[in-house]
Amino acid sequence: MADTIAVLSQKGGTGKTTAVRTLTDAFRRSGLRTLAVDLDPQGNLSDYFDIPPDAEPTISDVLAGRAQIGEAIHEDLVPASLTLAEAELMLGGKMGRELTLRRALAKAPEEYDLILIDCPPSLGLLTVNALVAADHALVTAEAQYFALQGVEQAMEVVELARDGLNSELSFLGVLLNLADMRTVHSREALASLKERFGEQVFDTVIRSSIAYAESAERARSILDHRPDLGADYLDLAGEVLARLPGLAAAGERLARLR
Numbered sequence: 667m668a669d670t671i672a673v674l675s676q677k678g679g680t681g682k683t684t685a686v687r688t689l690t691d692a693f694r695r696s697g698l699r700t701l702a703v704d705l706d707p708q709g710n711l712s713d714y715f716d717i718p719p720d721a722e723p724t725i726s727d728v729l730a731g732r733a734q735i736g737e738a739i740h741e742d743l744v745p746a747s748l749t750l751a752e753a754e755l756m757l758g759g760k761m762g763r764e765l766t767l768r769r770a771l772a773k774a775p776e777e778y779d780l781i782l783i784d785c786p787p788s789l790g791l792l793t794v795n796a797l798v799a800a801d802h803a804l805v806t807a808e809a810q811y812f813a814l815q816g817v818e819q820a821m822e823v824v825e826l827a828r829d830g831l832n833s834e835l836s837f838l839g840v841l842l843n844l845a846d847m848r849t850v851h852s853r854e855a856l857a858s859l860k861e862r863f864g865e866q867v868f869d870t871v872i873r874s875s876i877a878y879a880e881s882a883e884r885a886r887s888i889l890d891h892r893p894d895l896g897a898d899y900l901d902l903a904g905e906v907l908a909r910l911p912g913l914a915a916a917g918e919r920l921a922r923l924r
């Protein structure tokens with residue numbers, strides 16, 4: 667069974683989609699077969715991987731029961747589009763609404779080692795579905811004032827999922843993203859997260875750079891667009907693998923890519 671990681675935060679702009687895209691690239695380079703799932707109606711992850719906007723079926727069809735997960739995989743990605751907003755509304759009225767994604771992913775092809783889920787920028791039903799379907803939760807925080815508050819809100823939803831429908835869910839860690847450690851905001855954000863979450867905060871901090879917007883626009887991984895910056899994500903991927911029992915060998919292969 668694939669290890670499934672949900673990447674979430676309580677708002678947009680914390681670098682979730684970029685983290686899912688780039689961790690997926692790093693894991694694939696380490697030889698792990700990785701499926702990326704776009705669970706945001708904005709479909710940014712699908713765009714970033716350059717999946718045609720009319721690719722069908724999408725995650726909406728899977729959640730609505732119109733397609734199997736295997737049919738909705740396009741180049742190792744399950745895309746999303748605005749129809750996901752409708753699918754979310756429809757889910758709201760169904761029995762077992764929090765379990766829908768979990769049931770769908772249980773039928774994912776056996777070949778995958780890892781599944782990464784890119785959550786929408788809110789803590790609603792779609793994010794709850796991701797947390798119920800996942801084995802691990804990774805929370806991203808923008809290195810700004812109020813970073814701690816945002817992470818605490820995301821953690822409450824992680825706890826709810828754990829106390830309710832997914833007692834096996836593990837908290838993988840908190841990522842400080844879009845950081846400029848020359849600024850007092852970024853340093854204070856890191857200090858407050860470390861004070862509250864200790865070792866659960868990844869040592870790797872993702873530096874902020876305009877190059878990320880360019881790489882997203884060109885649908886080109888930051889690992890290729892700016893390897894000097896991409897090194898942050900290779901480090902992060904190594905830390906993530908070190909926290910996933912059973913994937914340490916891939917972590918060692920990744921370390922050799924650095």
Ligand SMILES: Nc1ncnc2c1ncn2[C@@H]1O[C@H](COP(=O)(O)OP(=O)(O)O)[C@@H](O)[C@H]1O
Pocket residue numbers: 675677678679680681682683684685710787843844845872873874875876878879880882
């Ligand atoms: N490390 C970074 N430095 C600067 N900009 C970034 C970084 N990571 C992502 N971005 C940019 O910030 C914006 C939000 O990132 P995104 O990954 O879409 O966040 P989210 O999915 O949390 O909304 C995008 O324009 C993206 O290109």
Ligand SMILES: [Mg+2]
Pocket residue numbers: 682683684706710784785786787
């Ligand atoms: Mg996003």
